Amino acid sequence: MGLSVPPGRSSSVTVDPPSQEGWVTTRLEFLVNWARANSLWPMPFGTACCAIEFMATAASRFDLARFGMERMSFSPRQADVLICAGRVPFKLAPVLRRIYQQMPQPKWVISMGACASTGGMFDNYAVVQGIDTIVPVDVYVPGCPPRPEALMHGIMMLQKKVMAERSLGRQQYEEIVVDPTSKLYIPPSRIDELSEPFGNSVHQTRSAP
Amino acid sequence: MSVVLPGAALGPAAPAPATPRAIAHRGGPANPSAATLAARFPADVVRHEVIWGDTIVWIRAGAARDIVRWLRDDAGERYDYLVDITAVEHRDALRPLEMVWQLRSLPYRRFLRLKAELDPAGALEVPSLVPCYGSADWLEREVFDMFGIRFEGHPDLRRILMWEGYAEGHPLRKDFPLRGRLSRAEQLSRALAANPEARYSMEELTVADAFHELPEEMKRRLAAERRGGGE
Numbered sequence: 001m002g003l004s005v006p007p008g009r010s011s012s013v014t015v016d017p018p019s020q021e022g023w024v025t026t027r028l029e030f031l032v033n034w035a036r037a038n039s040l041w042p043m044p045f046g047t048a049c050c051a052i053e054f055m056a057t058a059a060s061r062f063d064l065a066r067f068g069m070e071r072m073s074f075s076p077r078q079a080d081v082l083i084c085a086g087r088v089p090f091k092l093a094p095v096l097r098r099i100y101q102q103m104p105q106p107k108w109v110i111s112m113g114a115c116a117s118t119g120g121m122f123d124n125y126a127v128v129q130g131i132d133t134i135v136p137v138d139v140y141v142p143g144c145p146p147r148p149e150a151l152m153h154g155i156m157m158l159q160k161k162v163m164a165e166r167s168l169g170r171q172q173y174e175e176i177v178v179d180p181t182s183k184l185y186i187p188p189s190r191i192d193e194l195s196e197p198f199g200n201s202v203h204q205t206r207s208a209p
Numbered sequence: 210m211s212v213v214l215p216g217a218a219l220g221p222a223a224p225a226p227a228t229p230r231a232i233a234h235r236g237g238p239a240n241p242s243a244a245t246l247a248a249r250f251p252a253d254v255v256r257h258e259v260i261w262g263d264t265i266v267w268i269r270a271g272a273a274r275d276i277v278r279w280l281r282d283d284a285g286e287r288y289d290y291l292v293d294i295t296a297v298e299h300r301d302a303l304r305p306l307e308m309v310w311q312l313r314s315l316p317y318r319r320f321l322r323l324k325a326e327l328d329p330a331g332a333l334e335v336p337s338l339v340p341c342y343g344s345a346d347w348l349e350r351e352v353f354d355m356f357g358i359r360f361e362g363h364p365d366l367r368r369i370l371m372w373e374g375y376a377e378g379h380p381l382r383k384d385f386p387l388r389g390r391l392s393r394a395e396q397l398s399r400a401l402a403a404n405p406e407a408r409y410s411m412e413e414l415t416v417a418d419a420f421h422e423l424p425e426e427m428k429r430r431l432a433a434e435r436r437g438g439g440e
Contacts, residue, residue: 090400091372097401125380125389125396126371133397183398190404 029167036080036106037162039068040155043079043103045096048086050113050145057148067155076102081158082135085145087115088128097184100135101191105175108138108162110154113145120144134184218287218316226318232262240264242286242314242321250276263322270308270325274336274362280312280321281341288312288321291338294348296356298329298383308335308358327358337363355381372403373424 014025042064046054058064058072073079076099088096100109111131114120117140119129131137138161141154178185216223236259243257243264253272258265268276280288292311299307305326312321327333337360338345349360350369357379360366368375376399377390389396 090396091370091403093397093400094403124387125377125385128397128400129393134401183401 032167033163033165036167037159040080040108040158040162041071041073041078042069042081042083042110043073043076043099044083044085045099046083046085047088047092048113048115048145050085050116053145053148054083054085054112054151057151062148062152064152064155067152067159069155076100077104079103080107082107082109083112084109084116084131084135085112087120087122088131088134089126090128091126093128093134094186096131097134098186098191101176101178101186106165106167108158109135110139110141110151110158111137112141112151112154113143115144117142213289213315215315216318219318229262235260237262240319240321242266242280242288242319245285246276246280249279263320265322265324267324267326270327270335273308273310273323273325274338274341276323277310277312277338278341286314287316288314288319290315291342291344291348292320294338294345294352296352296358296381298356298381300383302383305329306333306356306358308352310338332359333357334359334361336361337366339363355379357382372400374403 044051044054056062058070064070069081076082080103082100082103084096100107109131111117115122115127116131117137119127121144123129128134139154139158141150143150146154216226239257239259243266246266247254247257250268250272253269253276255267255269257267277288280286290313292313293309294311295309297307297309306329308325308327310323312323313319314321325335327335333356335358337349339349339360340362346363346365347369349363350366352358353360353363353366354368354370367373371380377396378385380389391399
């Protein structure tokens, strides 16, 4: 997914070799998407055995850094991808929803494993039957738990999706506004709770601009 | 606070601990505490039996705290470690609920299991062990949450696994349907409406200002700092 393209294939990038000036022309949207897709910062939301596989994916053998994802963000304010690895009990549902709302746009969600995607074998009183009932999901990774290869395949699918998006459209940087009468609505004051300034910016505690 | 070495009360002549072999299903040597307990509390100890080498003493539920306190303090017993508190409901609807207390005497290297029968149609109330063992606090909260057994004298009896305000009952009871009583959509919308901070204690709430969302009764209890236990 780099900028260089084999000769003879059409590309969004035009290199001008004769000038030897070292500049390229491209569409801004392509460039923005390319940068986004290759530096997705994951927010790991690990609740069960899928999180162990996720750790293996991030470790040296499978090396998530190859996809620009080695920077785990444990603050939702600086994350791009929410990777929900494991079953989510009903008690955790409002927490997951709030973490999703605390992430700034643009944001994506990977549902890792059978439990996060469907509830898995835990068809009982305590477990949410698929996190897509709480947050919008972009990629579902099947498996119980998925092998690291499967998660990486899901990540590459997400990268393809990011590359195909209209990166300059309004919906990519405007916060999602939830209908206040909806059950999913969390007041901004509560979204901002417990999300202290982190890193080099003090403006990340805000729920919306 | 003093360090208790395992087997300290047995003396230097005691045999080294060994893994028991060829344990009979029923019968075999009983824990000597069972006999002393029956002699000390003749009205409250019902019977005892030995199953797979473990001694089980059946007691009257109302006497649990007195018996456990005596077992903890008596110089010949010294059950200084509360291993677990749990309960059993059998599939046979005619059998009563059972309360289970698992005790360990570190100085004497003994395990003792106390059981008490509770009438499912009755009040389901047993004395709390929090005045004897501080660790009974969360164990009893779990039994209350899962079975609905109330612990008289518990300083802070509220749900621990399910959230505060969970309305579907006590999940480990046999009459509780596996998927709960409400529809999935209703369960999810109620769960999403819950405030995750609203079930924490006063100390924990110093970081999350959700005190005003607690139930009134809990607010009064926390404001009076009637929380925690032990002597």
